[in-house]
Amino acid sequence: MILSVTIKHALLALLSDQPKYGLQLRQEFEEKTGEIWPLNVGQVYTTLQRLERDGLVASDGADRDGRENVFRLTDAGRTELLEWLSTPDPSSAPPRDELTIKVLIALSVPGVDVRDIVQRHRRHLVEAMQQFTRLKEDASDDDVALSLVVDAELFRLEAKVRWLDAAETRILRSGPPHNRAAVAGRTSSEEKEQEEVVR
DSSP: OOOHHHHHHHHHHHTSSSOBOHHHHHHHHHHHTTTOSOOOHHHHHHHHHHHHHTTSEEEOOGGGGTSOOOEEEOHHHHHHHHHHHHSOOOOSSOOOOHHHHHHHHHTTSTTOOHHHHHHHHHHHHHHHHHHHHHHHHHSOTTOHHHHHHHHHHHHHHHHHHHHHHHHHHHHHHTSOHHHHHHHHTOOHHHHHHHHHHTO
């Protein structure tokens, strides 16, 4: 899911070279992001209306004449775009990650095998990594946008898998002695499978 703030600034960036209409902006957004994140045209127009309300874009008002609005970037919009591009993402507080929350909650639910929960999510993530790897292999060499998006997703998914591995080890080591044997018995094939995917 794409954050609305990202869409807002992506549209500002797409308007930085010349005025455009909504459908054109949606098409260019999908092209420039490797068509990984489909964008609803309604979301584009809703965002454009907010940008116009905030003075970051201006339209020619053509929709009143039965033609489609053409939007252009204002000076305030260009300033906002440049500031967003140069501002590092906030890293002081970690985002609320659903996977992390699920594992934490599973620890306190009676009768739940946390190792099973971890392994289910791990398998799902590794399958997603395999899909992105195939997508990257099928892409043309000059499709830089797609390659960058796929690399970002592979690194993100790999980080989640590594966290699950660390969480499983930590949880089982802190439990009863029989749990420690489960950690030691973790199959090397699971680790090898992940290494093959991220190469």
